Amino acid sequence: MAKILLIALAFAAVFWLLRKHRRRADHDAQRPPDPQAEDMVDCAHCGVHLPRGEGILSAARYFCSVEHEREFRAKH
Ligand SMILES: [Zn+2]
Numbered sequence: 001m002a003k004i005l006l007i008a009l010a011f012a013a014v015f016w017l018l019r020k021h022r023r024r025a026d027h028d029a030q031r032p033p034d035p036q037a038e039d040m041v042d043c044a045h046c047g048v049h050l051p052r053g054e055g056i057l058s059a060a061r062y063f064c065s066v067e068h069e070r071e072f073r074a075k076h
Pocket residue numbers: 043044045046047048063064065068
């Protein structure tokens with residue numbers, strides 16, 4: 001009978017530790033900025049909207065891809 005009590009206690013301890021760990025993980029997840037809140041920019045060549053972090057910055061203009069950056073520079 002004592003064995004069952006020990007096992008139950010062990011399960012309770014594991015459950016408590018998991019809950020504590022998960023709460024800390026949730027707290028950390030709230031820290032990084034929401035990617036949806038990132039500024040949007042337009043590709044200077046085709047006008048597609050994309051997050052600033054994904055755009056290619058060249059001559060103070062943003063492009064959706066290296067190809068469009070190259071094509072834009074060839075035309076201007
Ligand atoms: Zn483009």
